Amino acid sequence: MQRYETEGMCMAFICVIHDQRSKYKLIILNNRDEMLERPTLELGWRGNILSGVRARTTFLGIYVLGNSEASTPFKKVSYGQKLFEEVITNLDENTTVTEIIGKLLDIGSDRMVCFPDPQVRLQCGDNGDNLYRYLCSIMVQFPNSVRYGTRSHSIFIVDRNDNATFYEKSMYEIPEDVENAKWVEKTFHFKLK
Template sequence: MCIAWIAYHAHPKYPLVIAANRDEFFSRPTAAAAYWSDQPGIAGGRDLKDQGTWFAADQLGRFGLLTNHRDFSLHKDAPESRGILIPCYLSRPNSAAAFFDTLLEDASNFNPFNLLLCDADGLYHFDNITQQVTALKPGIYGLSNAFLDTPWPKLERGKARFTELLYASRDHLHPDLFMPILKDSQTAPDQALPSTGLELDLERKLSSIFVDAGTYGTRAHTVFLIDVAGNVTLYEQSLLIDTSDVTLDVTREQKKWRSTELKYKQAASK
C-alpha cells in the first residue's frame, strides 16, 4: 500500500473500514486478490517476485497492511523484502503483540516501513524507524509513505472525504462508494509538497492519491469491510498491464482493470 484510510470502531455498522491504494512499478509481477492456495485461510493480493503482499486478511478477521516509508537515506544495500511481513504474521496463530515482539529483533534488516496489524485484541501500528508499537484507539486514521497521520495534502484531502462518506452512509457501505476517493488524481501545489529526496517533477506526480507516473503508478484499489455481524468483504480493483514491455510509459490503452470481491464470515477466535 502507498496510501490508506482506516476507520476503527468509528462507524455504527462497520467496526472496521479500510480504503487503500497500492502504488508499484508496472513491471513488478503481481497477482490480484484471491484466496491463497498455499496458505489456506488467507486472502489478498500477491507480489509474485517475493511472494509477499501489501494487504491480506485471514478468516479470523486479522489483517496486515504495509506501506513503505519514503526516506532514502535509510535504505540498505541488501534489505529483506518488506512484503513477507504480513504472510509471516497471518500464517501463525500468535497475536499481533507477540509478532511485534519477534519483529523488533529483525526490523532493522528492512528498508523503512509502516505496518498495521489487527487481531482480536486490537489494531496496532509499528514503524521500523522509531521502532514503536502503538495500540490505536477507536477513530479514523490515514497512512501513506511517512509516519501515521503525517499531514501530506493527499492524505488529508482523502481523509476528509473518507470521513464525510462514513458519516453520510450510516446504514450500508458498498465498496464502490470509495472509488472516487481512491481514483482522485489531483496533485498538490509545489509549496505543499513534502520533501522526501525525490526530484520535484516526481514529487508532484506522487502527490496525488491516484498515481500515474509512466512506468510506476497505482496498481490496486482495495476496500476492506467487517460489519457488526462479522461479515467480511475484501474488494479489489487491480490493474492488468497489457504489454510485454513496461520499460516505457504505459499508455491508457494498455491499462485494464479487473474487479474482485471476496466475501466470507469471520470465524470465531479460539
C-alpha cells in the same frame, strides 16, 4: 522507458466504528503504488489467507497516515482524510457494501493534484523537473514514459455481524498507454471467525 525510484507512495484509510448502532465496524481502503511491470497474482485465497501476491510478499500493507511522518503528512493524505471522513460520517443503516465500495473507489482514484508538497519533495527528491508532482495525488499516474503508479485499490469492510467483504480493483494488463490498462475486479464475501 524511464524508471522512477521512490520508497513508495501507498496510502491507507482506516475507520474503526465503535458505535454499536452502526451497521459497519471496520472499513479500509488501501492504494498500492509501485513499478507497473512488477509481476503479480490477482486477489485470491492462498490457504486461509486472502491476498494478492508479488515476489515473496503480500500486498496489503497498512500505512495509516501515508508514507510520511505523522507530524508532517503529505497534502494528499490530509485531503484524502477529509474525503474519507465525509464518506464515513454519511453512513447509515441503509448504506450497502456496494455503495461504500463505490464511494471509496472514488477516493482511491481521485486525481486532485496537491502540488506543490514540500514533504513529498523532501522524501522523493526533485531534480528541477518537478516530476514529483505526479506523486501528489491519491491516484498516482505518471506520463507513460515513467512506469510507476497506483495499480490497485483494496477495500475491506466488516459489518456488526462479522460479515466481511474484501474487494480489489487491480491493473493487470498494462499497455504502453496506461490510460488503456486492463483493470480486474474481484470480490470475496466471508464470515469472520
